[in-house]
Amino acid sequence: MADRAWVRLPSGRRLDLLAPTPFDWTDADLATGLARTFRWGGHSAWPEPLSVAQHSLSVLALRRTRTRHRLAPAQELRELLHDADEGLINFDCISPLKPFLGPGFAELQARLSGVIATRYRLPSWTPEEKRAHKVVDIAVAAAEAVHVVGWTATEVRETLGIRAAVMARDPLAVRYGDAPWRPWAPDAAAQRFLEELTALQARIG
Known part of the structure; x- marks a missing residue:
């Protein structure tokens, strides 16, 4: 049997992880x-783990509020x-583990990121x-x-090495009406992510 490096997706399409295309x-x-795909190794102080979809929407929402000039739709995308x-390989590796996975894993991530950038016509980062x-x-x-996993602010600084102040306000809570920082169910996270993705692509045209 030939080695299989592809996965079957919910749509029925096949994604070859070693030779992906934008289609x-x-x-x-x-x-x-x-x-x-869950952040923090899937660990959570809530009944549900936090998805990368919800994290991505949080980053976009906060970036919108912290920019001097309004972001262009392509920048928001x-x-x-x-x-x-991470959504194509269904794996969000915690940072301390990445060096043990070696250059092959980094190459895989870069390959997938490249076809994603091509598919969605993403501008290069300045x-x-x-x-x-x-x-x-x-x-x-x-x-x-702090709010999802249960670390203390001191542990965030001293153990995780993150110097950023810990926000109290959830950038998504008002928009979606959920309890602040509560992880969403996968179906809700998928729907909300897809709605944002579709809206941004429509704005780009």
Whole structure:
């Protein structure tokens, strides 16, 4: 039997993880994958784990409020899809583990990120944009560590090495009417992510 490096997606399409193309998944496949891929190793102080889909929407929402100039739709789409490769492989690796997975895993991530950028016509990051994104991404991570997983603010600084202040306000709670920082069920996360993805693509045209 030939080695199989492809996975069957909910749409029925096949994604070859070692030789992906921009046409191997639907938007709904991506939304479902991100909604079923969990941050923090799947650990949570809530009954549900936190999905990468919800995290991605949080980063986009916070980035919108922390920019001097309104982001263009393509820039917002790039924020929404910053972890999209994780939804295709259904794995969000915690940072301390990545060095043990070696360069092969990094190459796999880069390959998937490349076809995602091509599929959605994402602009390249400028150094300033990348820095602004990382500030927001880290701020969301610090808040998740405390409000979702159960770390203390001191542990976030001393153990995780994150210096960002821990936000109290959930950037998504008002919009969706949920309890602040409560992880969403996968179906809700997929639907909300897909709605945002579809709306941004419509704005881009």
